[in-house]
Amino acid sequence: MGKVLIIGAGGVGTVVTFKCAENTAVFSEILLASRTKSKCDAIAKAIGGDRVKTAQVDADNVPELVALINSFKPDLVINVALPYQDLHIMDACLETNVSYLDTANYEPLDEAKFQYSWQWDYQERFKAKGLTAILGCGFDPGVTNIFTAYAAKHHFDEIHQLDIIDCNAGDHGKAFATNFNPEINIREVTQKGKYWENGQWIETAPHEIHRPINYPEIGPKESYVIYHEELESLVKNFPTLKRARFWMTFGQEYLTHLRVIQNIGMAGIIPIHYNGVEIVPIQFLKAVLPNPGDLGENYTGWTSIGCRIKGIKDGKEATYYVYNNCSHEVAYKETGTQGVSYTTGVPTMIGAAMFLTGQWKGAGVFNVEEFNPDPFMEELNKWGLPWHELHNIDLEL
Ligand code: NDP
Numbered sequence: 001m002g003k004v005l006i007i008g009a010g011g012v013g014t015v016v017t018f019k020c021a022e023n024t025a026v027f028s029e030i031l032l033a034s035r036t037k038s039k040c041d042a043i044a045k046a047i048g049g050d051r052v053k054t055a056q057v058d059a060d061n062v063p064e065l066v067a068l069i070n071s072f073k074p075d076l077v078i079n080v081a082l083p084y085q086d087l088h089i090m091d092a093c094l095e096t097n098v099s100y101l102d103t104a105n106y107e108p109l110d111e112a113k114f115q116y117s118w119q120w121d122y123q124e125r126f127k128a129k130g131l132t133a134i135l136g137c138g139f140d141p142g143v144t145n146i147f148t149a150y151a152a153k154h155h156f157d158e159i160h161q162l163d164i165i166d167c168n169a170g171d172h173g174k175a176f177a178t179n180f181n182p183e184i185n186i187r188e189v190t191q192k193g194k195y196w197e198n199g200q201w202i203e204t205a206p207h208e209i210h211r212p213i214n215y216p217e218i219g220p221k222e223s224y225v226i227y228h229e230e231l232e233s234l235v236k237n238f239p240t241l242k243r244a245r246f247w248m249t250f251g252q253e254y255l256t257h258l259r260v261i262q263n264i265g266m267a268g269i270i271p272i273h274y275n276g277v278e279i280v281p282i283q284f285l286k287a288v289l290p291n292p293g294d295l296g297e298n299y300t301g302w303t304s305i306g307c308r309i310k311g312i313k314d315g316k317e318a319t320y321y322v323y324n325n326c327s328h329e330v331a332y333k334e335t336g337t338q339g340v341s342y343t344t345g346v347p348t349m350i351g352a353a354m355f356l357t358g359q360w361k362g363a364g365v366f367n368v369e370e371f372n373p374d375p376f377m378e379e380l381n382k383w384g385l386p387w388h389e390l391h392n393i394d395l396e397l
Pocket of ligand 1 (some may be wrong): 007008009010011012013033034035036039057058059060080081082083103104136137138139140141142179180181182184224292293340343344
């Protein structure tokens with residue numbers, strides 16, 4: 001039984017808190033803290049009972065975090081605020097001797113650039129204190145890393161090609177909305193494309209490489225090679241990979257909106273002066289776009305995320321596809337959020353449970369593929385994200 005402090009009361013934080021509250025065998029006490037306490041209170045009320053306590057915290061303020069952690073004394077801090085807060089929360093964990101888990105790697109506010117180096121730099125400090133930091137435990141990164149580790153462990157002697165394919169075939173009825181924090185999402189999808197081939201990173205223009213991919217129960221959807229953070233740790237931890245790519249589906253309407261947003265400067269991250277006030281265009285845009293956490297009510301359709309892998313088994317070429325399909329409507333009925341928050345928050349709870357039950361352990365900073373994937377895969381089936389596997393099929397890619 002363990003005590004968790006969850007930081008961040010957005011769409012993902014809602015699902016993590018619901019699922020931790022439901023998992024009574026593992027989570028004995030839950031404190032949900034965020035910048036806006038009323039959002040924490042609303043989530044606690046929706047869950048009901050007195051399972052979830054709430055608090056206000058500015059996660060960019062390390063002394064404030066330290067005081068909160070010292071007063072609650074959790075066994076683990078779950079960071080589902082924004083990537084900007086990662087290092088501050090890790091600093092507070094080191095100061096208070098508490099382990100750490102997150103879902104997205106650090107990104108500086110003033111540069112749209114995400115990479116693991118900043119957090120991997122904490123390796124020796126977490127190791128020296130005997131603490132565990134678990135990085136990227138959502139769906140992608142998270143489950144996609146575990147799927148890859150599971151495939152490598154059970155179905156291949158060597159993996160050579162990895163294509164992570166992420167399809168959102170849902171319809172939220174809005175002209176334009178993002179499925180998680182708009183600022184982080186737009187920064188991510190407007191970057192240059194990048195993939196791994198023959199020992200080096202190949203850069204592309206944004207959305208340059210695309211093709212239709214067939215998704216189970218959904219059919220063909222135009223899919224685009226974009227850079228996604230789990231590629232960085234996966235090529236490091238699976239050095240036999242000759243090629244690793246990440247594909248995401250986008251509708252034409254979404255891409256048109258995105259192009260306009262960029263062309264008129266609304267995706268900008270450099271502050272501008274407006275009527276004597278300093279504003280960051282993309283932060284202003286976030287304020288006028290639909291809140292991803294509120295999209296669930298009318299969201300229909302499915303997400304489908306998985307890994308298509310080629311490699312060698314017993315001297316022969318083998319292919320493997322492992323995936324989960326998640327219904328936005330079912331996610332909404334259960335937690336009041338849409339499928340993207342759900343597919344992120346469920347694995348976060350499972351990763352926390354892996355740590356608290358001692359099934360994932362170690363001192364230092366870890367990406368999730370470095371742990372045993374088997375108990376995590378079992379829990380996915382139990383907690384609402386069942387997965388399916390296909391062997392020796394045409395991978396299309
Ligand atoms: P939201 O914007 O909905 O929620 C973020 C929450 O963090 C908000 O409640 C916000 O507070 C709070 N917050 C922001 N800054 C601070 C701060 N300084 N101190 C305290 N709280 C703060 O985002 P999502 O729930 O959509 O996403 C959460 C995280 O999950 C992001 O890091 C995102 O990148 C990650 N993610 C990971 C995925 C994966 O598969 N690995 C997929 C999707 C998302 P307030 O309400 O006051 O604004």
